[in-house]
Amino acid sequence: xxxxxxxxxxxxxxxxxxxxxxxxxxxxxxxxxxxxxxxxxxxxxxxxxxxxxxxxxxxxxxxxxxxxxxxxxxxxxxxxxxxxxxxxxxxxxxxxxxxxxxxxxxxxxxxxxxxxxxxxxxxxxxxxxxxxxxxxxxxxxxxxxxxxxxxxxxxxxxxxxxxxxxxxxxxxxxxxxxxxxxxxxxxxxxxxxxxxxxxxxxxxxxxxxxxxxxxxxxxxxxxxxxxxxxxxxxxxxxxxxxxxxxxxxxxxxxxxxxxxxxxxxxxxxxxxxxxxxxxxxxxxx
Amino acid sequence: xxxxxxxxxxxxxxxxxxxxxxxxxxxxxxxxxxxxxxxxxxxxxxxxxxxxxxxxxxxxxxxxxxxxxxxxxxxxxxxxxxxxxxxxxxxxxxxxxxxxxxxxxxxxxxxxxxxxxxxxxxxxxxxxxxxxxxxxxxxxxxxxxxxxxxxxxxxxxxxxxxxxxxxxxxxxxxxxxxxxxxxxxxxxxxxxxxxxxxxxxxxxxxxxxxxxxxxxxxxxxxxxxxxxxxxxxxxxxxxxxxxxxxxxxxxxxxxxxxxxxxxxxxxxxxxxxxxxxxxxxxxxxxxxxxxxxxxxx
Numbered sequence: 001x002x003x004x005x006x007x008x009x010x011x012x013x014x015x016x017x018x019x020x021x022x023x024x025x026x027x028x029x030x031x032x033x034x035x036x037x038x039x040x041x042x043x044x045x046x047x048x049x050x051x052x053x054x055x056x057x058x059x060x061x062x063x064x065x066x067x068x069x070x071x072x073x074x075x076x077x078x079x080x081x082x083x084x085x086x087x088x089x090x091x092x093x094x095x096x097x098x099x100x101x102x103x104x105x106x107x108x109x110x111x112x113x114x115x116x117x118x119x120x121x122x123x124x125x126x127x128x129x130x131x132x133x134x135x136x137x138x139x140x141x142x143x144x145x146x147x148x149x150x151x152x153x154x155x156x157x158x159x160x161x162x163x164x165x166x167x168x169x170x171x172x173x174x175x176x177x178x179x180x181x182x183x184x185x186x187x188x189x190x191x192x193x194x195x196x197x198x199x200x201x202x203x204x205x206x207x208x209x210x211x212x213x214x215x216x217x218x219x220x221x222x223x224x225x226x227x228x229x230x231x232x233x234x235x236x237x238x239x240x241x242x243x244x245x246x247x248x249x250x251x252x253x254x255x256x257x258x259x260x261x262x263x264x265x266x267x268x269x270x271x272x273x274x275x276x277x278x279x280x281x282x283x284x285x
Numbered sequence: 286x287x288x289x290x291x292x293x294x295x296x297x298x299x300x301x302x303x304x305x306x307x308x309x310x311x312x313x314x315x316x317x318x319x320x321x322x323x324x325x326x327x328x329x330x331x332x333x334x335x336x337x338x339x340x341x342x343x344x345x346x347x348x349x350x351x352x353x354x355x356x357x358x359x360x361x362x363x364x365x366x367x368x369x370x371x372x373x374x375x376x377x378x379x380x381x382x383x384x385x386x387x388x389x390x391x392x393x394x395x396x397x398x399x400x401x402x403x404x405x406x407x408x409x410x411x412x413x414x415x416x417x418x419x420x421x422x423x424x425x426x427x428x429x430x431x432x433x434x435x436x437x438x439x440x441x442x443x444x445x446x447x448x449x450x451x452x453x454x455x456x457x458x459x460x461x462x463x464x465x466x467x468x469x470x471x472x473x474x475x476x477x478x479x480x481x482x483x484x485x486x487x488x489x490x491x492x493x494x495x496x497x498x499x500x501x502x503x504x505x506x507x508x509x510x511x512x513x514x515x516x517x518x519x520x521x522x523x524x525x526x527x528x529x530x531x532x533x534x535x536x537x538x539x540x541x542x543x544x545x546x547x548x549x550x551x552x553x554x555x556x557x558x559x560x561x562x563x564x565x566x567x568x569x570x571x572x573x574x575x576x577x578x579x580x581x582x
Contacts, residue, residue, distance in 0.1 A: 118518030
């Protein structure tokens with residue numbers, strides 16, 4: 001197609017009103033983030049005027065022990081809760097895919113609950129649970145002091161992993177499993193050599209989803225965290241309440257870059273986002 | 286065909302047991318306790334007795350709190366409507382883009398969605414606050430304009446800590462929630478129907494409202510639901526961007542638990558919010574079921 005051919009009837013992307021609209025939405029979504037990142041390098045505390053390039057706010061952020069500790073906490077929580085979520089999510093997905101059993105619809109519905117229940121309600125539940133039923137011992141050594149937050153994160157992450165894995169298992173040919181059994185493979189062998197290889201892409205996708213969900217969570221952590229277990233979002237929240245500082249910009253920029261890298265990895269592993277975006281929209285429901 | 290659980294009881298128990306126990310202990314039990322609290326009342330500072338009272342619910346329906354419920358629903362509805370209006374052309378453009386452009390556009394929509402909510406809210410604060418980017422740009426233009434004609438002293442725009450900022454923030458945060466399900470619904474449309482409509486002389490707008498919207502209705506409905514539910518329970522956006530009069534339910538709940546120390550009342554409010562969420566889901570499910578029956582019949 002040459003550039004001069006008029007746009008086809010359905011090529012909305014080549015029509016100027018739609019292009020203008022897209023550009024507007026793009027600016028709306030990205031201008032605040034780009035400004036935030038750009039001004040983390042600006043050598044001036046409060047002015048919009050560009051005063052020159054500097055890394056001093058990064059230096060400050062790196063020397064802020066509270067911020068670094070919160071960042072390390074967040075990454076630790078995300079890593080541990082991802083591993084647990086993937087294991088639990090894969091197990092429940094496997095059970096629901098393979099078996100017929102009484103009460104299956106109840107399990108199915110129960111598994112959807114942590115996904116649909118408003119965050120604040122689940123946060124309240126966690127606050128009450130860890131205050132009254134299972135008081136998490138104070139002053140435990142790191143990383144055991146993060147246990148309560150990890151439990152909370154696994155609880156809202158593993159149902160998402162289960163959704164992703166189940167969607168993948170729907171395309172599995174059950175005859176392969178039967179063939180493996182016919183050929184003499186035991187339960188363990190069948191799962192390890194036949195089912196797991198088919199599941200792997202969804203495990204990776206589920207893990208990345210769980211990791212981002214954990215890193216992103218503020219509300220539920222806010223209700224679960226004690227004074228000595230501050231995560232990155234909780235720390236940024238307390239900093240933002242007082243003032244807007246380039247230091248927060250710098251720390252945020254680091255997290256944004258980390259997110260972009262993770263998303264890029266996820267897309268590389270999953271292939272074309274056009275093929276998976278639909279499923280993704282559904283997951284969040 | 287699924288296997289009966291009786292054929293491999295050990296595998297069944299090993300696979301379903303741990304996740305189920307986790308779900309019951311760390312989700313169902315906490316929610317059940319909150320539910321029980323909603324029928325109790327405070328005795329002393331930390332003790333709560335379960336008396337089966339409905340006083341907490343009665344208090345939640347007093348005008349003061351009812352107003353906040355209505356306001357939250359209204360704010361969430363307005364956010365959803367704005368997301369739909371803003372997001373629909375975007376989803377439409379992505380649907381009919383070339384494969385390569387589609388990949389990039391979807392990536393651009395999904396990236397903010399993956400970015401930390403707190404960071405996005407903070408970015409908006411930096412744009413909107415009194416000495417934020419918008420006001421600084423406005424002041425700069427004002428100063429330039431003053432050189433031509435005297436305009437008087439510069440008055441910064443009050444963009445932050447009001448209802449406008451809350452709606453803007455909610456739309457900013459939830460736009461991808463709307464675009465992705467819309468796109469996945471539009472992408473499944475039979476494009477020849479649209480071409481037929483255009484060929485037969487209907488204009489683009491007419492094709493849009495008579496063909497595209499009815500066919501994509503289930504996707505639109507799920508987009509509305511996926512946007513409305515988190516917007517209704519939003520805590521962070523009204524907390525950081527709102528003023529004293531822009532509180533939503535979640536802020537009131539948080540206050541009961543963290544500051545007012547009235548857990549039974551907070552529990553009742555939480556469950557009312559949860560029931561509202563379930564009602565929204567049920568309405569959507571009923572509507573989509575009705576649509577399906579219509580389609581079959």
